[in-house]
Amino acid sequence: MSQTMPPENLSSRLLTVLSLPLLDRLHELSILFDRCTLRQIQEIFPHIVHSIFGINGNPLGWGLRTTTLENSPLHFQTLHQFFGVCGPWMHLCHRLLLDQCKFELDINLLPAKFVSMLQSGQSPRFYAELINIDSMKHQVATLSLNAFDFYVIHFVLYALQPLHSINPIAMQIHNVRSKTIYLKLVSEYLNNFLPLVPDARIEPVQFSSGVKAPQPLPAQALQPQRQPRYIKIPSSFRNGGNVSGRGGSPTSSGGSGNTSPQSNSPNASANRAYAWRSESVLHFFVDIWLRYDIESEHHLPSSDFVRGVRTLVKQVHFFANGAQQDHTSLCALRKVSLSMVKARIYAFLCGLIDRWPLDSSLMVVLELWLSYIQPWRYTMAALNNKTPSLAYRPPILSCFDGFIIDNLIMYTHIFMQLLPHFGRLDYTVYRNAFMLYRLATMFAQHDLVERLQRFERIHAGNAYGFDSPQRQVNMMNKSYSPGSQWNHVVNTHSAKLFSHPMQVQMESFLFLISMARNSVLRDISSLRNEIAERQRSEGFLKNFFNKLFRECTQDELTLREFSRIPEVLRQCIDAFCRTFNVDQANLSMHENLPEEPCPPASTTVQNFSFFDSSNSLDRSKLNPHQMSLNASNMHATVDPAMLPIQTNEVxxxxxxxxxxxxxxxxxxxxxxxxxxxxxxxxxxxxxxxxxxPMTEQWFDKSSGQVDMCESVVPPRVxxxxxxxxxxxxxxxxxxxxxxxxxxxxxxxxxxxxxxxxxxxxxxxxxx
Structure with a gap:
């Protein structure tokens, strides 16, 4: 190791390094880590973590959520090498475990629901050894964390920062499907610490794994912020139970509350030393992310946060599905991992769906839901399958029946909550049509529909994983109170997915989709005629040179996108008709019904359109279909020079x-x-x-509502x-x-x- 740095120069040197450009900063920090002693690293470690994630400073931090491979490939690769599971930063975190030092985390940095869980005394045993109680207020004040836990919990909290509403770069990145270095690290950490393969090696392998002797915790009473009838105090507080230290050592098992009979054996200690990092990662990701208070927060979570939650859900499925083949110390954690997600995912998804805007970004919420309710897609067999992801339809084995029964409400009520949103989407946009296709094909799986129908008949009214109908209502009201739209339908016959009222509702919904498809077909025909007429007027020679030297016009690009939509919508109608036993002939009969007579010319409102400039527009007479048609007339107009690079361009x-x-x-x-x-x-x-010259038009969503903005573009080269x-x-x-x-x-x-x-x-x- 290089010469040790004098203590008096350490703070000033660190401030200098943290003010350098990113690439120089990472290089200098690697040198600084080699020159500092373990005690000196302990002093500067919290300051570096706060700098990384923008605590009490620039909320962007080191730009983990704004750096993509497209906008900055060198920074992306360098950050990945530094923060990867085998990188210098993770090795530093494990090096600090040697001294079993602890770092304090103020609970004010944690989400409100998470703090409420800790203050109420209902937190899992996992947190028993982490919390510090203020002796005066008898409330949790801080968490004592080792270096690994301190970094991971800050890493998880970083996703909750509303960067998309603070920074325009983040807004642009989070609204597209670019993968930031943060999402890549999320995937890498979860895949490493929650492995699919039972005998997988968790990196880094070499670190201090000594187990501290169990220390009884003082039995201090918690003073909750609210006054519940009963306070559930973890057993470790009630009887001073055995809880192993976490300064580079393991914790109690999996949050299940049960301790193995062999917990005091040397082999058990070694097993816990291997599993405690996975336990930390699982608890921090699930307990913090899925407790995001969507109803109370002023800002919606960003799309990249929802994509991160989807990565978590998929990895937990992989992790839990490996429990039958795992005989290591991770087996117990695998068995409880899915139930931890199940306890929070319903309320999380309901809040997201209620507040999410009605545009193509709804796809990220839909994908999260579809990933959770299809655990059979995340097994070893599915991982080894070479079929493209969307075309892969694995069989639903009987071992997943228990999951479907326990999560029946996730299939039925979430679908019924999504249906009105899909009825208001604009299907002249291909991504919206493709969203509907994803929903239709998932429910069109024969094995799944048959199971849902059978389980709904058997368990309707007194199940969905709860003990009784009343307990089901109480649990739903407790987990999802805002909106109250589901409270009155939980135990009613109309709430069943495969009931007659739902079939009638689906018939009305498919009629709207059929009308939207016919409207798109008419638009395609009209657009083709316009393009053909313009080409005839330009003559053969100009058309020939245009095909050789000019890129596609906006009309041609629009036609290319439109042409894919009718077939996608037709497949959606077919799939939904099979699933809900709807006769397509009824849809054709609806289409052939005579239109309602137009109002007389003398009436004040002659044209139900949002583009009517008169002050006498009565919007109350607009039905959802007319609103959808009006919305479909609003299109963004982009400068052809600024269109995305095509496949026929260098x-x-x-x-x-x-x-x-x-x-x-x-x-x-x-x-x-x-x-x-x-x-x-x-x-x-x-x-x-x-x-x-032209007028550009685009939609601005930064204010929380959709505004159409315009900008005049002059003549240009x-x-x-x-x-x-x-x-x-x-x-x-x-x-x-x-x-x-x-x-x-x-x-x-x-x-x-x-x-x-x-x-x-x-x-x-x-x-």
């Missing part, structure tokens, strides 16, 4: 050409605009070569067409032709340029 070349175009437009913008508006022949040529593969192939062909015929490639290029110039001049002359 990515790096398009970016270079865009950079050059922007430079030209910024430097000569006024001259370009002056040429474009001229009435002489030069103006006509300019209008052939330049992009026309755009060289993007030179980055398309057909153009490059044409240029290469004329270069080869010039070499073969005239012996000089440049001659072929000059001839091509001359032809294009003459064509442009002729177009300008006759325009």
């Amino acid at each position: 990515r790096s070349l398009v970016r270079i050409l865009h950079f050059v175009s922007e430079k030209i437009n910024r430097k000569y913008g006024s001259q370009i605009q002056a040429f474009y508006v001229r009435d002489d022949y030069c103006g006509k040529v300019a209008r052939q070569l330049l992009y026309a 755009c060289l993007r067409s030179l980055g398309s593969i057909p153009v490059l192939v044409t240029i290469a062909a004329v270069l080869v032709l010039g070499q073969l015929i005239w012996g000089a490639p440049i001659v072929g290029l000059l001839i091509l340029g001359t032809v294009l110039l003459v064509y442009t001049l002729l177009q300008a002359l006759f325009s």
Whole structure:
């Protein structure tokens, strides 16, 4: 090891290092860790953790939730190497376990529901040795954590920061499906510490695994913040039970509250030393993330947080499904892991669905729900299957019947809660149609539908995993009070998923979907006619050159997306009709019904549209279908130069050409605009070569509601067409032709340029 750093220089050196750019900061910290003693590292460790996650400072921290492989590949790779399970940071956390030092965490940094759990005395035994009770207030004040737990709990809490409402970069990243380094680390940590394979090696392997002698905890009474009738004090508080220390040592098993009879044997100590990290990771992720108070928080959680919860749910399924083959110390934790998630997931999902906006971002919530209710997709057999994920339909084995019965409410009531939201979606957007397809195909699984129908008949009224109907109502009201829309349907016949009222409701829903499909077909036909008419007016020569040198127009891109929607919606209708025994002929009969007579011309409101500028618009007469049709007329309009890079374009070349175009437009913008508006022949040529002015329109959701914003784009130069593969192939062909015929490639290029110039001049002359 290098020369030890003097203590008096340590604090100033750390401040200097933390102020450096990220790459330099990571490099200097690695050197600092080598030069410091274990005692010095203990002093600076909390400050580094707070800096990483932006505690009492910049909420972005080190940018773990804003760094993606697309926007910063070097930072992404460097952060992954530093924070990975085998990286220097994780080794440092395990190195600090040697001294069994503890770090204090103020409970004010924890979510309100999590703090309430600790204060009420109803927390699992896992937290018994972690909490510190204020002797004056008789309430939990801090948590004492070892280095590993201190880092992991801050890592988990970091996902709850509403960065998407604070930072525009985070908002842009969290609204798309880019994978941040934070999500990659979430997946890596969960996969490492909650392994699927029973004999998997948990990294890092080399660390202090000594077990402290069990220390009885003082029996201090907790003073709860609320006054419940009964306070459940963990057994470790009541009788000073044996709880092993966690300064690099294991804890009590799995939060189940039961201690193995061999808990005092040397083998049991070694087993606990191996399993305690998995226990910490499971408890912190489940107890903190699934206690996110969606109803009380001002901001919705970001999409990347919901994706992180989905990763957790999938990994817990993998972890729990390996219990039958596991005979190690992790077996007990595997058996209780799924029940820990089950206790919180219903209220979490209900809150999400109630508040989530009705757009294509609802897909992340849908995927979370579908992942939880399909545990058969997360087994060793499923992992080894080579079929694409969406096409894979594993058989539902009988061993999953218990899960379906215990979680029947997750299949039935969540579906009924989602259905009205899907009835208000705009199906002229392909992603919305695909969301409906995901929902339809999941419930169309024959094995699943048969099971749900059978279990609902057997367990309706007095089950869903509860002891009695009254207990079911109480538990649902306790776990999900806002909205109260489910409280009155829990034990009614209409709440059954496969009842006659639900069949009638599904028929009405499928009628709306059928109408939306017909509307999309009409839009496709109209758009095709418009494109064909425009191409006929432009003539054969211009169409030929447009296909060679010009990228797709906005109408052509829209048509390409529209063309996929009718078939997807048809498959959804077929699947739902099979699932809920709906006769498709009824939908056709509805479509052929005569339309209601239009109101007389003398009436005040002649057109039910949100675009009516008059003050007499009566929105109360709008039904959901008319509202959906009005919403479908609102589309974002994007500058063609700013469209996503297509598959027939060279990515790096398009970016270079865009950079050059922007430079030209910024430097000569006024001259370009002056040429474009001229009435002489030069103006006509300019209008052939330049992009026309336009008004961009986009939807802004930063304020919590959807606002349409506009921006005027002036005439401009755009060289993007030179980055398309057909153009490059044409240029290469004329270069080869010039070499073969005239012996000089440049001659072929000059001839091509001359032809294009003459064509442009002729177009300008006759325009």
